[in-house]
Amino acid sequence: MSRRLAVENLQRAFGGVQAVRGVSFALDAGEVLALIGPNGAGKTTCFNLLNGQLRPDAGTVRLDGVDIIGLPPRRIWRMGVGRTFQITATFASMTVRENVQMVLLSVHRRLFGLWTPAASGFRDEAMALLERVGMGAQAERPCGVLAYGDLKRVELAMALAGDPKILLMDEPTAGMAPGERQELMALTSSLVRERGLAVLFTEHDMDVVFGHATRIIVLDRGQLIAEGTPDAVRADPKVQAVYLGGAA
Amino acid sequence: MSFYLVQFLSGLATAATLFLVSSGLTIVFGVTRIVNFAHGSFYMLGAYLGWTLVERWGGTPLGFWGAVAAASLAVGLLGALMEVGLLRRLYRSPELFQLLATFGVVLVVQDAASWIWGSEDLLGRRAPGLRGSVDILDQPFPLYDLVLIGLGPLVLGLLWLLFNRTRWGTLVRAATQDRDMASALGVDPARLFTGVLFLGSALAGLGGALQVPREAVNLHMDMAIVVEAFVVVVVGGMGSLTGAFIASLLIGQLQAFGILVFPQITLVLVFLFMAVVLVIRPYGLLGRAEDAPPTAASPGPPLIAATGVARWAPALLLALLAAVPLVAGDYALIVLTEVVILALLAASLHLLIGLGGLVSFGHAAYFGLGAYGAALLVKHFAAPMPMALAAAPLLAGLGALAAGWFCVRRSGLYFAMLTLAFAQIVWSVTFQWYGVTGGDNGILGVWPPDWAAGKAAYYWLTLALAGGALLLLRRAAFAPFGYTLRAGRDSALRAESVGIDVRRHQWLSFALAGSAAGLAGGLYAFAKGSVFPTLMAVPVSVDALVMVLMGGIQTLSGPVAGAALFHLLETEAMSRTDWWRLVLGAVILVLVLAFPKGVAGFVRDLWTRGRDS
Numbered sequence: 001m002s003r004r005l006a007v008e009n010l011q012r013a014f015g016g017v018q019a020v021r022g023v024s025f026a027l028d029a030g031e032v033l034a035l036i037g038p039n040g041a042g043k044t045t046c047f048n049l050l051n052g053q054l055r056p057d058a059g060t061v062r063l064d065g066v067d068i069i070g071l072p073p074r075r076i077w078r079m080g081v082g083r084t085f086q087i088t089a090t091f092a093s094m095t096v097r098e099n100v101q102m103v104l105l106s107v108h109r110r111l112f113g114l115w116t117p118a119a120s121g122f123r124d125e126a127m128a129l130l131e132r133v134g135m136g137a138q139a140e141r142p143c144g145v146l147a148y149g150d151l152k153r154v155e156l157a158m159a160l161a162g163d164p165k166i167l168l169m170d171e172p173t174a175g176m177a178p179g180e181r182q183e184l185m186a187l188t189s190s191l192v193r194e195r196g197l198a199v200l201f202t203e204h205d206m207d208v209v210f211g212h213a214t215r216i217i218v219l220d221r222g223q224l225i226a227e228g229t230p231d232a233v234r235a236d237p238k239v240q241a242v243y244l245g246g247a248a
Numbered sequence: 249m250s251f252y253l254v255q256f257l258s259g260l261a262t263a264a265t266l267f268l269v270s271s272g273l274t275i276v277f278g279v280t281r282i283v284n285f286a287h288g289s290f291y292m293l294g295a296y297l298g299w300t301l302v303e304r305w306g307g308t309p310l311g312f313w314g315a316v317a318a319a320s321l322a323v324g325l326l327g328a329l330m331e332v333g334l335l336r337r338l339y340r341s342p343e344l345f346q347l348l349a350t351f352g353v354v355l356v357v358q359d360a361a362s363w364i365w366g367s368e369d370l371l372g373r374r375a376p377g378l379r380g381s382v383d384i385l386d387q388p389f390p391l392y393d394l395v396l397i398g399l400g401p402l403v404l405g406l407l408w409l410l411f412n413r414t415r416w417g418t419l420v421r422a423a424t425q426d427r428d429m430a431s432a433l434g435v436d437p438a439r440l441f442t443g444v445l446f447l448g449s450a451l452a453g454l455g456g457a458l459q460v461p462r463e464a465v466n467l468h469m470d471m472a473i474v475v476e477a478f479v480v481v482v483v484g485g486m487g488s489l490t491g492a493f494i495a496s497l498l499i500g501q502l503q504a505f506g507i508l509v510f511p512q513i514t515l516v517l518v519f520l521f522m523a524v525v526l527v528i529r530p531y532g533l534l535g536r537a538e539d540a541p542p543t544a545a546s547p548g549p550p551l552i553a554a555t556g557v558a559r560w561a562p563a564l565l566l567a568l569l570a571a572v573p574l575v576a577g578d579y580a581l582i583v584l585t586e587v588v589i590l591a592l593l594a595a596s597l598h599l600l601i602g603l604g605g606l607v608s609f610g611h612a613a614y615f616g617l618g619a620y621g622a623a624l625l626v627k628h629f630a631a632p633m634p635m636a637l638a639a640a641p642l643l644a645g646l647g648a649l650a651a652g653w654f655c656v657r658r659s660g661l662y663f664a665m666l667t668l669a670f671a672q673i674v675w676s677v678t679f680q681w682y683g684v685t686g687g688d689n690g691i692l693g694v695w696p697p698d699w700a701a702g703k704a705a706y707y708w709l710t711l712a713l714a715g716g717a718l719l720l721l722r723r724a725a726f727a728p729f730g731y732t733l734r735a736g737r738d739s740a741l742r743a744e745s746v747g748i749d750v751r752r753h754q755w756l757s758f759a760l761a762g763s764a765a766g767l768a769g770g771l772y773a774f775a776k777g778s779v780f781p782t783l784m785a786v787p788v789s790v791d792a793l794v795m796v797l798m799g800g801i802q803t804l805s806g807p808v809a810g811a812a813l814f815h816l817l818e819t820e821a822m823s824r825t826d827w828w829r830l831v832l833g834a835v836i837l838v839l840v841l842a843f844p845k846g847v848a849g850f851v852r853d854l855w856t857r858g859r860d861s
Contacts, residue, residue: 089742117727
C-alpha cells in the first residue's frame with residue numbers, strides 16, 4: 001500500500017496550553033484511520049494542522065512525500081486533501097446541488113466566469129455525487145434549511161467533488177441517528193474501496209469507530225498514547241484508563 | 249516651545265470632546281451591535297439644546313452647567329425614545345436595516361433642527377467664570393478648554409465606575425461579550441438596550457452642549473462628528489472605552505500638530521492614520537477579534553433565476569424605458585437619465601453588499617473617480633466623449649484595485665471603515681489639489697458633443713451603456729464569479745477549503761464594482777456638464793447605501809428599484825418643499841418599519857406566496 005500522509009513530531013501550543021505535542025503517525029491508501037480521544041485531547045487541532053488552517057510550531061507533514069507545512073488550506077486541497085468539518089460548513093444561500101457545483105467549478109478552475117450561469121456547470125457530475133451520498137432527492141433544496149445529518153452528507157459530497165486522495169472527516173456522524181451513522185460510515189468504507197481513498201476521521205461514537213476503522217490512534221492531552229488495530233486498541237490498558245477515567 | 253505646548257493642550261481639548269462622543273458610540277455599538285449614524289445628530293441636538301438653555305440660564309455658573317446637564321439628559325431621553333419607538337422593532341431585521349433606520353433619523357433631525365433653530369450659525373455665550381484665558385509659558389490658553397481637558401478623564405473614570413462597580417454596568421458588560429448568554433441569564437435585553445441608548449446619546453448630547461462656548465452651532469455638526477467618532481471607535485477597538493480614550497488623545501494630537509506639519513493634507517491625515525492602524529492592528533488598538541462585528545449581511549435564501557414571464561421583465565423594462573422619450577419632456581428625461589445612472593451605481597454597490605457581504609461606506613469614491621477621470625480628460629486634453637467615457641471605468645477600476653487590496657484584508661465594520669478612509673482620501677486629494685482638479689470650484693463645461701447633446705439622445709446613450717453594464721452585473725451574479733463571491737460570504741472556511749482564494753475574489757469584485765460605479769460617474773459628469781468634489785463625499789456613499797438597502801439586498805432587482813424610488817422621492821420632495829430631508833427621512837423610517845426585507849424583497853415574497861398558494 002502506498003503511503004499518503006506522513007506526520008512527524010507535530011507540535012502546537014495556544015498560549016501556555018500545549019494542544020498537540022509530538023504527534024507522529026502515517027496514513028496509507030485504503031486505510032480508514034480513526035483518531036480518538038477524550039474531549040480536549042487535540043483532535044480538531046490536529047485536523048486543522050493537517051489541512052493548513054493552523055500552522056504547527058514544529059514538525060512535518062508530508063503528503064505523498066511533499067512537505068505541506070505553511071501552505072494555505074486551498075493549496076493543500078488542490079493537492080488532494082478533502083475535509084468535512086465538526087460543525088458543518090456549507091454555502092447556506094445555495095441549493096444542495098449548487099454547493100457541489102461550486103466545488104466542481106473550483107476543481108476545474110472556472111471561478112471567474114462572468115457570463116455562463118453557474119447553475120448549468122457540471123450539473124450531471126454534481127447530481128451523480130449527490131445520488132452517491134443519498135441526497136439526490138434533496139438536490140434543489142436550499143442548504144440553509146437541511147437537517148444536520150443531511151448537511152453532513154452534503155459535506156461528504158462536496159469533499160468527494162474535489163476527487164481527494166485523502167479525506168479528513170471531523171466527527172462525520174455527530175448529530176445523526178444511530179442507523180444513519182452506520183449508513184454513512186458504510187458508505188465511506190465503500191468509497192475507500194472504490195477510489196483507493198485514505199480516510200482519517202475523529203469520532204466519539206465507539207460503535208462507529210470499532211465498526212469501521214481499519215486502524216486506530218488514540219490521543220490524550222495532545223500526545224499519542226496508543227496505536228493499532230481496533231482489537232489491540234480496545235485491549236490497551238492505557239486507553240481503558242483514559243476512557244474509563246482510571247489513573248490520572 | 250510654549251507654542252507647541254499650547255498646541256498640545258488644544259489637542260487635548262479636542263480629544264476630550266471626541267472621547268465624550270465616541271465613548272457613547274462605542275457603548276451603544278458594543279451592546280446593540282448597531283452602527284448608529286444618528287449618534288452625530290444627538291451631538292448636534294445637544295449643541296442646539298445647550299445653546300437655547302445656556303441663553304436662558306447661562307448667566308451664572310450654576311445655570312450654565314445646569315443647562316449643559318439638562319441638554320445632555322434631554323438628548324439621552326431622545327436616544328431612549330429612538331430605541332423604544334424604532335430600533336426595538338428592527339432587532340430581527342438584517343443588521344443593515346438598523347443602520348438605514350438611524351440614517352432616516354439623521355435626515356429627520358437635520359430638518360427638525362433647521363425648523364426650530366433656523367439655518368444660521370448660532371454663537372453661544374461663554375461659560376460664566378471661565379471666559380478668560382490663562383498664560384501658559386506666556387501663551388494665552390482658554391480657561392474653558394482647560395476644564396474640558398479635565399472632563400475627559402473624569403468621564404472615563406465615571407464610566408469605569410459605572411461599568412465595574414454597579415450591577416447595571418456588569419450586565420452591560422456581560423451583554424457586550426455575549427448577548428444571548430446575557431438574555432439566557434434573565435437579563436431583559438429590551439430594557440438594557442433602552443438604558444444603553446440613553447447613556448450613549450446623553451454622552452453625545454453632553455459633548456455637543458459643551459461646544460456651545462467654543463464654536464458656532466450649525467447644521468453640519470452631525471455628519472462631521474459622527475465620521476470622526478467612528479474613526480476613534482475603530483482605531484481604539486470596537487466596544488473598548490479605554491481604546492476610545494487613547495484613540496481620542498492620539499487623533500486630537502494628530503489634528504493639533506498635523507496642521508503644522510502637513511498643511512496640504514490636513515483633511516486626509518486622520519483617515520490615513522486609521523488606515524495605517526487597521527493595517528497593522530486589524531481590530532484597532534485595544535479591540536479583540538471576538539468583539540469584531542460579524543459580516544454585515546447574513547446569507548439570504550438562494551438567488552433564484554427568474555423563470556417564466558418574469559425572465560423577460562428586464563428586457564420589457566428596457567424596451568419601455570427606451571420608448572419614454574417619445575412621450576416625455578426634457579425635465580422627465582433628465583430625471584430619468586439620473587435614475588438610470590444611479591441604478592448602475594446602486595447595482596455596483598449591491599455586488600459587494602448583497603453577494604459579497606462586504607458593506608462599503610465609501611463607494612462614492614469610485615463614482616467620483618469615474619466622473620473626474622472623464623472630466624479631467626476633457627478639460628486638460630480636450631478628449632472626445634467616447635474616450636472620456638471609456639477612461640471613467642478604467643480609472644475608477646484602478647482606484648478600486650489599489651484601495652481594495654487593503655480593504656479586503658479586513659471584514660465587517662472594519663472593512664466598511666477602510667473603504668470610508670479611502671473615499672475620504674480620494675475626496676480630500678480632489679478637494680485640496682487645486683491646480684489639477686479646481687478644488688471645490690469643480691470642473692465645468694463637460695458637455696456631450698452635438699450628436700449626444702439632446703436630452704433624448706443622451707438618455708438613450710445612458711440607457712445603452714448603463715443598461716449594458718447592469719446586464720453584465722446581473723449575468724456575473726449568476727455566473728461562477730458571483731457564486732464564488734457568495735461562497736466566500738456564506739462560509740469563508742468552507743470556501744478556502746475547496747480551493748477558493750476568498751480574499752483575491754473579493755478584491756477582484758471590489759475592482760469590478762468600482763469600475764461599474766466609475767462608468768456611472770462618467771455618465772453623470774456628462775449629464776450634469778460639471779463635476780464637484782461632493783460627488784465623492786460621504787453623503788453620496790450613504791445615498792448609494794440607502795438605495796441598496798431600500799430596494800432590499802436579497803434580490804438583484806432591489807438596487808435598481810431602490811435607486812429609482814430614492815431618486816424620484818428626493819427629486820419630487822426637493823421640488824415641492826424645503827423640508828425634503830424630513831420627508832425623505834420619514835419615508836425611509838416608514839419603509840424600514842413596514843418592509844423589513846426591502847421593497848423588492850417584499851414584492852418577491854408576495855410573488856412567491858401568490859404562486860405557492
